[in-house]
Amino acid sequence: MDFILNLPKNEPEERMKNGNLIRMFHLALWSIAIASTAVVASAETIEVDSVLIRLIDQVDVPARAIGSLVEVQTSEGKRVEKGDLLAQIDDTEAQLDYKRATFELDIAMRDAENDVAIRSALKKRVYSKAHFDRLVRAEAAQPRSVSQSELEKARLEAEQAEFEIEKARSDLQNAKTKKDLTANALALAKRNIEVRRILAPQSGEVVEVLRHVGEWVTPGEKIFRIVSIKRLRAEGFVQASQVTEAxxxxxxxxxxxxxxxxxxxxSGTIVFVSREIDPVNGQVRIWAEIDNHDGRLQPGHRAHMSITAD
Structure with missing residues:
Protein backbone atom coordinates (compact mmCIF):
# COMPACT_ATOMS: atom_id res chain seq x y z
CA MET A 1 0.00 0.00 0.00
CA ASP A 2 1.33 3.43 -0.91
CA PHE A 3 1.14 6.00 1.81
CA ILE A 4 2.23 9.48 0.65
CA LEU A 5 3.00 12.24 3.12
CA ASN A 6 4.13 15.75 2.31
CA LEU A 7 7.17 15.96 4.57
CA PRO A 8 8.58 19.35 5.41
CA LYS A 9 12.09 19.82 4.10
CA ASN A 10 15.05 19.84 6.49
CA GLU A 11 12.89 18.78 9.46
CA PRO A 12 14.22 15.38 10.73
CA GLU A 13 11.91 15.22 13.74
CA GLU A 14 8.76 15.59 11.63
CA ARG A 15 10.08 12.93 9.23
CA MET A 16 10.56 10.51 12.13
CA LYS A 17 7.05 11.13 13.43
CA ASN A 18 5.57 10.46 10.01
CA GLY A 19 7.51 7.19 9.75
CA ASN A 20 6.11 6.09 13.08
CA LEU A 21 2.59 6.87 11.84
CA ILE A 22 3.18 4.71 8.76
CA ARG A 23 4.35 1.77 10.88
CA MET A 24 1.33 2.12 13.23
CA PHE A 25 -1.02 2.20 10.23
CA HIS A 26 0.39 -1.03 8.79
CA LEU A 27 0.25 -2.66 12.23
CA ALA A 28 -3.45 -1.76 12.54
CA LEU A 29 -4.20 -3.29 9.12
CA TRP A 30 -2.39 -6.47 10.12
CA SER A 31 -4.38 -6.71 13.38
CA ILE A 32 -7.68 -6.34 11.51
CA ALA A 33 -6.67 -9.12 9.10
CA ILE A 34 -5.79 -11.44 12.00
CA ALA A 35 -9.09 -10.68 13.75
CA SER A 36 -11.06 -11.36 10.56
CA THR A 37 -9.33 -14.68 10.15
CA ALA A 38 -10.18 -15.58 13.75
CA VAL A 39 -13.86 -14.77 13.17
CA VAL A 40 -13.99 -17.00 10.10
CA ALA A 41 -12.21 -19.77 11.96
CA SER A 42 -14.74 -19.59 14.83
CA ALA A 43 -17.53 -20.80 12.55
CA GLU A 44 -17.58 -24.64 12.70
CA THR A 45 -19.76 -27.33 11.18
CA ILE A 46 -20.15 -30.57 13.12
CA GLU A 47 -20.82 -33.50 10.82
CA VAL A 48 -22.77 -36.47 12.19
CA ASP A 49 -22.68 -39.29 9.67
CA SER A 50 -24.69 -42.08 11.33
CA VAL A 51 -28.11 -40.62 12.16
CA LEU A 52 -31.27 -42.64 12.75
CA ILE A 53 -34.70 -41.11 12.11
CA ARG A 54 -37.24 -41.90 14.84
CA LEU A 55 -40.82 -41.04 15.73
CA ILE A 56 -41.74 -38.28 18.15
CA ASP A 57 -45.54 -38.19 18.01
CA GLN A 58 -46.88 -41.68 18.66
CA VAL A 59 -49.56 -42.75 21.12
CA ASP A 60 -51.24 -45.96 22.22
CA VAL A 61 -54.97 -45.31 22.65
CA PRO A 62 -56.48 -47.37 25.50
CA ALA A 63 -60.02 -48.16 26.58
CA ARG A 64 -61.08 -46.14 29.61
CA ALA A 65 -64.08 -48.26 30.62
CA ILE A 66 -65.15 -51.88 30.69
CA GLY A 67 -67.62 -53.21 28.15
CA SER A 68 -68.09 -54.51 24.64
CA LEU A 69 -67.29 -52.54 21.52
CA VAL A 70 -70.47 -51.69 19.66
CA GLU A 71 -68.83 -49.54 17.01
CA VAL A 72 -65.36 -49.07 15.45
CA GLN A 73 -65.05 -46.01 13.22
CA THR A 74 -61.49 -46.36 11.91
CA SER A 75 -59.04 -48.79 10.34
CA GLU A 76 -55.30 -49.14 9.70
CA GLY A 77 -53.94 -46.46 7.40
CA LYS A 78 -56.78 -44.03 8.03
CA ARG A 79 -55.95 -40.39 8.77
CA VAL A 80 -57.66 -39.04 11.91
CA GLU A 81 -57.78 -35.65 13.60
CA LYS A 82 -57.52 -34.97 17.30
CA GLY A 83 -60.93 -35.56 18.92
CA ASP A 84 -62.29 -37.87 16.21
CA LEU A 85 -64.40 -40.80 17.41
CA LEU A 86 -62.44 -44.04 16.98
CA ALA A 87 -64.75 -46.52 18.73
CA GLN A 88 -67.78 -46.73 21.02
CA ILE A 89 -68.12 -48.95 24.09
CA ASP A 90 -71.65 -50.03 25.05
CA ASP A 91 -73.06 -47.21 27.25
CA THR A 92 -76.66 -48.38 27.77
CA GLU A 93 -76.39 -48.50 31.56
CA ALA A 94 -74.46 -45.24 31.67
CA GLN A 95 -77.21 -43.52 29.67
CA LEU A 96 -79.86 -44.81 32.10
CA ASP A 97 -77.83 -43.59 35.07
CA TYR A 98 -77.57 -40.19 33.42
CA LYS A 99 -81.34 -39.93 32.95
CA ARG A 100 -81.99 -40.94 36.55
CA ALA A 101 -79.47 -38.39 37.82
CA THR A 102 -81.17 -35.74 35.67
CA PHE A 103 -84.56 -36.44 37.30
CA GLU A 104 -83.06 -36.52 40.78
CA LEU A 105 -81.35 -33.18 40.22
CA ASP A 106 -84.64 -31.64 39.06
CA ILE A 107 -86.32 -32.76 42.31
CA ALA A 108 -83.39 -31.63 44.43
CA MET A 109 -83.41 -28.17 42.84
CA ARG A 110 -87.10 -27.71 43.68
CA ASP A 111 -86.54 -28.88 47.26
CA ALA A 112 -83.60 -26.48 47.62
CA GLU A 113 -85.82 -23.56 46.63
CA ASN A 114 -88.85 -24.57 48.74
CA ASP A 115 -89.05 -22.40 51.88
CA VAL A 116 -92.70 -23.18 52.73
CA ALA A 117 -91.71 -24.96 55.94
CA ILE A 118 -89.77 -21.92 57.15
CA ARG A 119 -92.62 -19.53 56.40
CA SER A 120 -95.10 -21.82 58.13
CA ALA A 121 -92.89 -22.12 61.21
CA LEU A 122 -92.49 -18.35 61.38
CA LYS A 123 -96.25 -17.81 61.36
CA LYS A 124 -96.74 -20.50 64.00
CA ARG A 125 -94.20 -18.75 66.21
CA VAL A 126 -96.06 -15.45 65.89
CA TYR A 127 -99.37 -17.10 66.84
CA SER A 128 -97.89 -19.14 69.72
CA LYS A 129 -96.09 -16.15 71.20
CA ALA A 130 -99.20 -13.94 70.92
CA HIS A 131 -101.34 -16.63 72.57
CA PHE A 132 -98.88 -17.03 75.42
CA ASP A 133 -98.68 -13.25 75.93
CA ARG A 134 -102.50 -13.01 76.12
CA LEU A 135 -102.63 -15.66 78.80
CA VAL A 136 -99.90 -13.93 80.78
CA ARG A 137 -101.74 -10.62 80.64
CA ALA A 138 -105.01 -12.27 81.62
CA GLU A 139 -103.38 -13.94 84.60
CA ALA A 140 -101.84 -10.65 85.65
CA ALA A 141 -105.15 -8.79 85.36
CA GLN A 142 -107.17 -11.45 87.18
CA PRO A 143 -105.16 -13.96 89.18
CA ARG A 144 -106.16 -17.62 88.88
CA SER A 145 -108.20 -16.93 85.77
CA VAL A 146 -105.75 -19.08 83.82
CA SER A 147 -104.53 -22.40 85.10
CA GLN A 148 -100.84 -23.05 85.49
CA SER A 149 -101.00 -26.02 83.16
CA GLU A 150 -102.54 -23.88 80.43
CA LEU A 151 -99.79 -21.29 80.81
CA GLU A 152 -97.13 -24.00 80.67
CA LYS A 153 -98.67 -25.50 77.55
CA ALA A 154 -98.74 -22.09 75.81
CA ARG A 155 -95.10 -21.47 76.74
CA LEU A 156 -94.02 -24.86 75.40
CA GLU A 157 -95.88 -24.22 72.13
CA ALA A 158 -94.06 -20.89 71.70
CA GLU A 159 -90.70 -22.57 72.33
CA GLN A 160 -91.62 -25.43 70.00
CA ALA A 161 -92.33 -22.89 67.25
CA GLU A 162 -88.74 -21.59 67.60
CA PHE A 163 -87.38 -25.12 67.26
CA GLU A 164 -89.50 -25.72 64.15
CA ILE A 165 -88.02 -22.60 62.54
CA GLU A 166 -84.49 -23.86 63.19
CA LYS A 167 -85.40 -27.31 61.85
CA ALA A 168 -87.01 -25.87 58.72
CA ARG A 169 -83.91 -23.77 58.02
CA SER A 170 -81.66 -26.78 58.59
CA ASP A 171 -83.79 -28.92 56.27
CA LEU A 172 -83.59 -26.25 53.56
CA GLN A 173 -79.79 -26.11 53.90
CA ASN A 174 -79.63 -29.90 53.67
CA ALA A 175 -81.78 -29.74 50.55
CA LYS A 176 -79.29 -27.33 48.99
CA THR A 177 -76.42 -29.65 49.89
CA LYS A 178 -78.33 -32.60 48.43
CA LYS A 179 -78.81 -30.58 45.25
CA ASP A 180 -75.03 -30.15 44.97
CA LEU A 181 -74.49 -33.87 45.57
CA THR A 182 -77.06 -34.73 42.92
CA ALA A 183 -75.36 -32.34 40.49
CA ASN A 184 -72.09 -34.20 41.13
CA ALA A 185 -73.86 -37.50 40.50
CA LEU A 186 -75.14 -36.13 37.21
CA ALA A 187 -71.63 -35.01 36.24
CA LEU A 188 -70.31 -38.48 37.10
CA ALA A 189 -73.03 -40.11 35.00
CA LYS A 190 -72.11 -37.84 32.09
CA ARG A 191 -68.45 -38.74 32.58
CA ASN A 192 -69.30 -42.45 32.44
CA ILE A 193 -70.86 -41.84 29.04
CA GLU A 194 -67.86 -39.85 27.78
CA VAL A 195 -65.24 -42.44 28.80
CA ARG A 196 -67.04 -45.01 26.70
CA ARG A 197 -66.30 -42.92 23.62
CA ILE A 198 -62.73 -43.68 22.48
CA LEU A 199 -61.40 -40.48 20.88
CA ALA A 200 -58.16 -39.72 19.02
CA PRO A 201 -55.79 -37.93 21.44
CA GLN A 202 -53.71 -36.54 18.57
CA SER A 203 -53.86 -36.10 14.81
CA GLY A 204 -52.08 -38.70 12.72
CA GLU A 205 -52.41 -42.05 10.99
CA VAL A 206 -53.90 -45.16 12.61
CA VAL A 207 -51.29 -47.90 12.27
CA GLU A 208 -52.82 -50.53 14.58
CA VAL A 209 -56.38 -51.65 15.38
CA LEU A 210 -56.26 -54.36 18.04
CA ARG A 211 -59.97 -54.83 18.89
CA HIS A 212 -63.10 -55.04 16.77
CA VAL A 213 -66.88 -54.78 17.16
CA GLY A 214 -68.27 -57.26 19.70
CA GLU A 215 -65.01 -57.78 21.57
CA TRP A 216 -64.76 -57.09 25.30
CA VAL A 217 -62.35 -54.41 26.47
CA THR A 218 -61.09 -53.35 29.90
CA PRO A 219 -59.70 -50.03 31.21
CA GLY A 220 -56.09 -49.47 30.17
CA GLU A 221 -56.18 -52.05 27.38
CA LYS A 222 -54.54 -50.84 24.16
CA ILE A 223 -57.07 -50.56 21.33
CA PHE A 224 -55.40 -48.34 18.71
CA ARG A 225 -51.98 -46.91 17.87
CA ILE A 226 -51.65 -43.53 16.13
CA VAL A 227 -48.48 -41.97 14.74
CA SER A 228 -47.65 -38.67 13.07
CA ILE A 229 -44.53 -38.02 10.95
CA LYS A 230 -44.98 -34.26 10.54
CA ARG A 231 -42.06 -33.88 12.91
CA LEU A 232 -39.39 -36.49 13.50
CA ARG A 233 -36.32 -37.06 15.62
CA ALA A 234 -32.86 -37.29 14.05
CA GLU A 235 -30.72 -39.12 16.58
CA GLY A 236 -26.94 -39.49 16.46
CA PHE A 237 -23.68 -39.22 18.37
CA VAL A 238 -20.92 -36.60 18.54
CA GLN A 239 -17.57 -36.60 20.25
CA ALA A 240 -17.62 -35.25 23.78
CA SER A 241 -14.96 -32.71 22.80
CA GLN A 242 -17.48 -31.13 20.38
CA VAL A 243 -20.17 -30.67 23.01
CA THR A 244 -20.57 -27.19 24.47
CA GLU A 245 -23.27 -25.42 26.43
CA ALA A 246 -24.38 -23.69 23.23
CA SER A 267 -34.20 -28.40 8.61
CA GLY A 268 -34.32 -28.83 12.35
CA THR A 269 -32.97 -27.82 15.72
CA ILE A 270 -30.98 -29.60 18.39
CA VAL A 271 -33.34 -30.14 21.30
CA PHE A 272 -31.49 -32.74 23.40
CA VAL A 273 -27.87 -33.24 24.42
CA SER A 274 -27.20 -36.13 26.78
CA ARG A 275 -25.26 -35.59 29.99
CA GLU A 276 -23.69 -39.03 29.66
CA ILE A 277 -20.46 -39.81 27.83
CA ASP A 278 -19.93 -43.31 26.48
CA PRO A 279 -16.81 -44.59 28.27
CA VAL A 280 -15.83 -46.78 25.28
CA ASN A 281 -15.88 -44.31 22.38
CA GLY A 282 -16.18 -40.98 24.21
CA GLN A 283 -19.35 -40.00 22.36
CA VAL A 284 -22.48 -38.17 23.51
CA ARG A 285 -26.01 -38.86 22.25
CA ILE A 286 -27.90 -35.94 20.72
CA TRP A 287 -31.10 -35.55 18.78
CA ALA A 288 -32.75 -32.87 16.71
CA GLU A 289 -36.39 -32.18 15.93
CA ILE A 290 -36.92 -32.21 12.16
CA ASP A 291 -39.69 -30.51 10.19
CA ASN A 292 -41.18 -33.20 7.90
CA HIS A 293 -44.47 -31.72 6.64
CA ASP A 294 -43.94 -33.17 3.17
CA GLY A 295 -43.80 -36.68 4.66
CA ARG A 296 -40.80 -37.81 2.60
CA LEU A 297 -38.65 -38.61 5.61
CA GLN A 298 -39.78 -41.70 7.47
CA PRO A 299 -38.89 -43.38 10.77
CA GLY A 300 -36.11 -45.89 10.26
CA HIS A 301 -34.29 -43.93 7.56
CA ARG A 302 -30.55 -43.46 7.94
CA ALA A 303 -29.28 -39.94 7.35
CA HIS A 304 -26.41 -37.49 7.61
CA MET A 305 -26.73 -34.43 9.85
CA SER A 306 -24.77 -31.17 9.76
CA ILE A 307 -24.79 -28.92 12.82
CA THR A 308 -23.89 -25.29 12.23
CA ALA A 309 -22.09 -23.94 15.32
CA ASP A 310 -21.61 -20.17 15.21
Whole structure:
Protein backbone atom coordinates (compact mmCIF):
# COMPACT_ATOMS: atom_id res chain seq x y z
CA MET A 1 0.00 0.00 0.00
CA ASP A 2 1.33 3.43 -0.91
CA PHE A 3 1.14 6.00 1.81
CA ILE A 4 2.23 9.48 0.65
CA LEU A 5 3.00 12.24 3.12
CA ASN A 6 4.13 15.75 2.31
CA LEU A 7 7.17 15.96 4.57
CA PRO A 8 8.58 19.35 5.41
CA LYS A 9 12.09 19.82 4.10
CA ASN A 10 15.05 19.84 6.49
CA GLU A 11 12.89 18.78 9.46
CA PRO A 12 14.22 15.38 10.73
CA GLU A 13 11.91 15.22 13.74
CA GLU A 14 8.76 15.59 11.63
CA ARG A 15 10.08 12.93 9.23
CA MET A 16 10.56 10.51 12.13
CA LYS A 17 7.05 11.13 13.43
CA ASN A 18 5.57 10.46 10.01
CA GLY A 19 7.51 7.19 9.75
CA ASN A 20 6.11 6.09 13.08
CA LEU A 21 2.59 6.87 11.84
CA ILE A 22 3.18 4.71 8.76
CA ARG A 23 4.35 1.77 10.88
CA MET A 24 1.33 2.12 13.23
CA PHE A 25 -1.02 2.20 10.23
CA HIS A 26 0.39 -1.03 8.79
CA LEU A 27 0.25 -2.66 12.23
CA ALA A 28 -3.45 -1.76 12.54
CA LEU A 29 -4.20 -3.29 9.12
CA TRP A 30 -2.39 -6.47 10.12
CA SER A 31 -4.38 -6.71 13.38
CA ILE A 32 -7.68 -6.34 11.51
CA ALA A 33 -6.67 -9.12 9.10
CA ILE A 34 -5.79 -11.44 12.00
CA ALA A 35 -9.09 -10.68 13.75
CA SER A 36 -11.06 -11.36 10.56
CA THR A 37 -9.33 -14.68 10.15
CA ALA A 38 -10.18 -15.58 13.75
CA VAL A 39 -13.86 -14.77 13.17
CA VAL A 40 -13.99 -17.00 10.10
CA ALA A 41 -12.21 -19.77 11.96
CA SER A 42 -14.74 -19.59 14.83
CA ALA A 43 -17.53 -20.80 12.55
CA GLU A 44 -17.58 -24.64 12.70
CA THR A 45 -19.76 -27.33 11.18
CA ILE A 46 -20.15 -30.57 13.12
CA GLU A 47 -20.82 -33.50 10.82
CA VAL A 48 -22.77 -36.47 12.19
CA ASP A 49 -22.68 -39.29 9.67
CA SER A 50 -24.69 -42.08 11.33
CA VAL A 51 -28.11 -40.62 12.16
CA LEU A 52 -31.27 -42.64 12.75
CA ILE A 53 -34.70 -41.11 12.11
CA ARG A 54 -37.24 -41.90 14.84
CA LEU A 55 -40.82 -41.04 15.73
CA ILE A 56 -41.74 -38.28 18.15
CA ASP A 57 -45.54 -38.19 18.01
CA GLN A 58 -46.88 -41.68 18.66
CA VAL A 59 -49.56 -42.75 21.12
CA ASP A 60 -51.24 -45.96 22.22
CA VAL A 61 -54.97 -45.31 22.65
CA PRO A 62 -56.48 -47.37 25.50
CA ALA A 63 -60.02 -48.16 26.58
CA ARG A 64 -61.08 -46.14 29.61
CA ALA A 65 -64.08 -48.26 30.62
CA ILE A 66 -65.15 -51.88 30.69
CA GLY A 67 -67.62 -53.21 28.15
CA SER A 68 -68.09 -54.51 24.64
CA LEU A 69 -67.29 -52.54 21.52
CA VAL A 70 -70.47 -51.69 19.66
CA GLU A 71 -68.83 -49.54 17.01
CA VAL A 72 -65.36 -49.07 15.45
CA GLN A 73 -65.05 -46.01 13.22
CA THR A 74 -61.49 -46.36 11.91
CA SER A 75 -59.04 -48.79 10.34
CA GLU A 76 -55.30 -49.14 9.70
CA GLY A 77 -53.94 -46.46 7.40
CA LYS A 78 -56.78 -44.03 8.03
CA ARG A 79 -55.95 -40.39 8.77
CA VAL A 80 -57.66 -39.04 11.91
CA GLU A 81 -57.78 -35.65 13.60
CA LYS A 82 -57.52 -34.97 17.30
CA GLY A 83 -60.93 -35.56 18.92
CA ASP A 84 -62.29 -37.87 16.21
CA LEU A 85 -64.40 -40.80 17.41
CA LEU A 86 -62.44 -44.04 16.98
CA ALA A 87 -64.75 -46.52 18.73
CA GLN A 88 -67.78 -46.73 21.02
CA ILE A 89 -68.12 -48.95 24.09
CA ASP A 90 -71.65 -50.03 25.05
CA ASP A 91 -73.06 -47.21 27.25
CA THR A 92 -76.66 -48.38 27.77
CA GLU A 93 -76.39 -48.50 31.56
CA ALA A 94 -74.46 -45.24 31.67
CA GLN A 95 -77.21 -43.52 29.67
CA LEU A 96 -79.86 -44.81 32.10
CA ASP A 97 -77.83 -43.59 35.07
CA TYR A 98 -77.57 -40.19 33.42
CA LYS A 99 -81.34 -39.93 32.95
CA ARG A 100 -81.99 -40.94 36.55
CA ALA A 101 -79.47 -38.39 37.82
CA THR A 102 -81.17 -35.74 35.67
CA PHE A 103 -84.56 -36.44 37.30
CA GLU A 104 -83.06 -36.52 40.78
CA LEU A 105 -81.35 -33.18 40.22
CA ASP A 106 -84.64 -31.64 39.06
CA ILE A 107 -86.32 -32.76 42.31
CA ALA A 108 -83.39 -31.63 44.43
CA MET A 109 -83.41 -28.17 42.84
CA ARG A 110 -87.10 -27.71 43.68
CA ASP A 111 -86.54 -28.88 47.26
CA ALA A 112 -83.60 -26.48 47.62
CA GLU A 113 -85.82 -23.56 46.63
CA ASN A 114 -88.85 -24.57 48.74
CA ASP A 115 -89.05 -22.40 51.88
CA VAL A 116 -92.70 -23.18 52.73
CA ALA A 117 -91.71 -24.96 55.94
CA ILE A 118 -89.77 -21.92 57.15
CA ARG A 119 -92.62 -19.53 56.40
CA SER A 120 -95.10 -21.82 58.13
CA ALA A 121 -92.89 -22.12 61.21
CA LEU A 122 -92.49 -18.35 61.38
CA LYS A 123 -96.25 -17.81 61.36
CA LYS A 124 -96.74 -20.50 64.00
CA ARG A 125 -94.20 -18.75 66.21
CA VAL A 126 -96.06 -15.45 65.89
CA TYR A 127 -99.37 -17.10 66.84
CA SER A 128 -97.89 -19.14 69.72
CA LYS A 129 -96.09 -16.15 71.20
CA ALA A 130 -99.20 -13.94 70.92
CA HIS A 131 -101.34 -16.63 72.57
CA PHE A 132 -98.88 -17.03 75.42
CA ASP A 133 -98.68 -13.25 75.93
CA ARG A 134 -102.50 -13.01 76.12
CA LEU A 135 -102.63 -15.66 78.80
CA VAL A 136 -99.90 -13.93 80.78
CA ARG A 137 -101.74 -10.62 80.64
CA ALA A 138 -105.01 -12.27 81.62
CA GLU A 139 -103.38 -13.94 84.60
CA ALA A 140 -101.84 -10.65 85.65
CA ALA A 141 -105.15 -8.79 85.36
CA GLN A 142 -107.17 -11.45 87.18
CA PRO A 143 -105.16 -13.96 89.18
CA ARG A 144 -106.16 -17.62 88.88
CA SER A 145 -108.20 -16.93 85.77
CA VAL A 146 -105.75 -19.08 83.82
CA SER A 147 -104.53 -22.40 85.10
CA GLN A 148 -100.84 -23.05 85.49
CA SER A 149 -101.00 -26.02 83.16
CA GLU A 150 -102.54 -23.88 80.43
CA LEU A 151 -99.79 -21.29 80.81
CA GLU A 152 -97.13 -24.00 80.67
CA LYS A 153 -98.67 -25.50 77.55
CA ALA A 154 -98.74 -22.09 75.81
CA ARG A 155 -95.10 -21.47 76.74
CA LEU A 156 -94.02 -24.86 75.40
CA GLU A 157 -95.88 -24.22 72.13
CA ALA A 158 -94.06 -20.89 71.70
CA GLU A 159 -90.70 -22.57 72.33
CA GLN A 160 -91.62 -25.43 70.00
CA ALA A 161 -92.33 -22.89 67.25
CA GLU A 162 -88.74 -21.59 67.60
CA PHE A 163 -87.38 -25.12 67.26
CA GLU A 164 -89.50 -25.72 64.15
CA ILE A 165 -88.02 -22.60 62.54
CA GLU A 166 -84.49 -23.86 63.19
CA LYS A 167 -85.40 -27.31 61.85
CA ALA A 168 -87.01 -25.87 58.72
CA ARG A 169 -83.91 -23.77 58.02
CA SER A 170 -81.66 -26.78 58.59
CA ASP A 171 -83.79 -28.92 56.27
CA LEU A 172 -83.59 -26.25 53.56
CA GLN A 173 -79.79 -26.11 53.90
CA ASN A 174 -79.63 -29.90 53.67
CA ALA A 175 -81.78 -29.74 50.55
CA LYS A 176 -79.29 -27.33 48.99
CA THR A 177 -76.42 -29.65 49.89
CA LYS A 178 -78.33 -32.60 48.43
CA LYS A 179 -78.81 -30.58 45.25
CA ASP A 180 -75.03 -30.15 44.97
CA LEU A 181 -74.49 -33.87 45.57
CA THR A 182 -77.06 -34.73 42.92
CA ALA A 183 -75.36 -32.34 40.49
CA ASN A 184 -72.09 -34.20 41.13
CA ALA A 185 -73.86 -37.50 40.50
CA LEU A 186 -75.14 -36.13 37.21
CA ALA A 187 -71.63 -35.01 36.24
CA LEU A 188 -70.31 -38.48 37.10
CA ALA A 189 -73.03 -40.11 35.00
CA LYS A 190 -72.11 -37.84 32.09
CA ARG A 191 -68.45 -38.74 32.58
CA ASN A 192 -69.30 -42.45 32.44
CA ILE A 193 -70.86 -41.84 29.04
CA GLU A 194 -67.86 -39.85 27.78
CA VAL A 195 -65.24 -42.44 28.80
CA ARG A 196 -67.04 -45.01 26.70
CA ARG A 197 -66.30 -42.92 23.62
CA ILE A 198 -62.73 -43.68 22.48
CA LEU A 199 -61.40 -40.48 20.88
CA ALA A 200 -58.16 -39.72 19.02
CA PRO A 201 -55.79 -37.93 21.44
CA GLN A 202 -53.71 -36.54 18.57
CA SER A 203 -53.86 -36.10 14.81
CA GLY A 204 -52.08 -38.70 12.72
CA GLU A 205 -52.41 -42.05 10.99
CA VAL A 206 -53.90 -45.16 12.61
CA VAL A 207 -51.29 -47.90 12.27
CA GLU A 208 -52.82 -50.53 14.58
CA VAL A 209 -56.38 -51.65 15.38
CA LEU A 210 -56.26 -54.36 18.04
CA ARG A 211 -59.97 -54.83 18.89
CA HIS A 212 -63.10 -55.04 16.77
CA VAL A 213 -66.88 -54.78 17.16
CA GLY A 214 -68.27 -57.26 19.70
CA GLU A 215 -65.01 -57.78 21.57
CA TRP A 216 -64.76 -57.09 25.30
CA VAL A 217 -62.35 -54.41 26.47
CA THR A 218 -61.09 -53.35 29.90
CA PRO A 219 -59.70 -50.03 31.21
CA GLY A 220 -56.09 -49.47 30.17
CA GLU A 221 -56.18 -52.05 27.38
CA LYS A 222 -54.54 -50.84 24.16
CA ILE A 223 -57.07 -50.56 21.33
CA PHE A 224 -55.40 -48.34 18.71
CA ARG A 225 -51.98 -46.91 17.87
CA ILE A 226 -51.65 -43.53 16.13
CA VAL A 227 -48.48 -41.97 14.74
CA SER A 228 -47.65 -38.67 13.07
CA ILE A 229 -44.53 -38.02 10.95
CA LYS A 230 -44.98 -34.26 10.54
CA ARG A 231 -42.06 -33.88 12.91
CA LEU A 232 -39.39 -36.49 13.50
CA ARG A 233 -36.32 -37.06 15.62
CA ALA A 234 -32.86 -37.29 14.05
CA GLU A 235 -30.72 -39.12 16.58
CA GLY A 236 -26.94 -39.49 16.46
CA PHE A 237 -23.68 -39.22 18.37
CA VAL A 238 -20.92 -36.60 18.54
CA GLN A 239 -17.57 -36.60 20.25
CA ALA A 240 -17.62 -35.25 23.78
CA SER A 241 -14.96 -32.71 22.80
CA GLN A 242 -17.48 -31.13 20.38
CA VAL A 243 -20.17 -30.67 23.01
CA THR A 244 -20.57 -27.19 24.47
CA GLU A 245 -23.27 -25.42 26.43
CA ALA A 246 -24.38 -23.69 23.23
CA UNK A 247 -24.94 -26.92 21.27
CA UNK A 248 -28.57 -27.22 22.30
CA UNK A 249 -30.73 -25.00 20.10
CA UNK A 250 -28.33 -24.93 17.12
CA UNK A 251 -29.80 -25.36 13.62
CA UNK A 252 -29.18 -28.58 11.68
CA UNK A 253 -29.56 -29.89 8.16
CA UNK A 254 -30.43 -33.55 7.56
CA UNK A 255 -29.94 -35.48 4.30
CA UNK A 256 -30.96 -39.11 3.82
CA UNK A 257 -28.18 -41.54 2.93
CA UNK A 258 -30.19 -43.09 0.10
CA UNK A 259 -31.69 -39.86 -1.19
CA UNK A 260 -31.14 -39.36 -4.93
CA UNK A 261 -31.36 -35.58 -4.69
CA UNK A 262 -28.77 -34.47 -2.11
CA UNK A 263 -30.03 -30.91 -2.44
CA UNK A 264 -33.27 -31.97 -0.74
CA UNK A 265 -32.50 -31.36 2.93
CA UNK A 266 -34.59 -31.17 6.08
CA SER A 267 -34.20 -28.40 8.61
CA GLY A 268 -34.32 -28.83 12.35
CA THR A 269 -32.97 -27.82 15.72
CA ILE A 270 -30.98 -29.60 18.39
CA VAL A 271 -33.34 -30.14 21.30
CA PHE A 272 -31.49 -32.74 23.40
CA VAL A 273 -27.87 -33.24 24.42
CA SER A 274 -27.20 -36.13 26.78
CA ARG A 275 -25.26 -35.59 29.99
CA GLU A 276 -23.69 -39.03 29.66
CA ILE A 277 -20.46 -39.81 27.83
CA ASP A 278 -19.93 -43.31 26.48
CA PRO A 279 -16.81 -44.59 28.27
CA VAL A 280 -15.83 -46.78 25.28
CA ASN A 281 -15.88 -44.31 22.38
CA GLY A 282 -16.18 -40.98 24.21
CA GLN A 283 -19.35 -40.00 22.36
CA VAL A 284 -22.48 -38.17 23.51
CA ARG A 285 -26.01 -38.86 22.25
CA ILE A 286 -27.90 -35.94 20.72
CA TRP A 287 -31.10 -35.55 18.78
CA ALA A 288 -32.75 -32.87 16.71
CA GLU A 289 -36.39 -32.18 15.93
CA ILE A 290 -36.92 -32.21 12.16
CA ASP A 291 -39.69 -30.51 10.19
CA ASN A 292 -41.18 -33.20 7.90
CA HIS A 293 -44.47 -31.72 6.64
CA ASP A 294 -43.94 -33.17 3.17
CA GLY A 295 -43.80 -36.68 4.66
CA ARG A 296 -40.80 -37.81 2.60
CA LEU A 297 -38.65 -38.61 5.61
CA GLN A 298 -39.78 -41.70 7.47
CA PRO A 299 -38.89 -43.38 10.77
CA GLY A 300 -36.11 -45.89 10.26
CA HIS A 301 -34.29 -43.93 7.56
CA ARG A 302 -30.55 -43.46 7.94
CA ALA A 303 -29.28 -39.94 7.35
CA HIS A 304 -26.41 -37.49 7.61
CA MET A 305 -26.73 -34.43 9.85
CA SER A 306 -24.77 -31.17 9.76
CA ILE A 307 -24.79 -28.92 12.82
CA THR A 308 -23.89 -25.29 12.23
CA ALA A 309 -22.09 -23.94 15.32
CA ASP A 310 -21.61 -20.17 15.21
Missing amino acids: LKGLPVKVVRHDQHDPAQTY
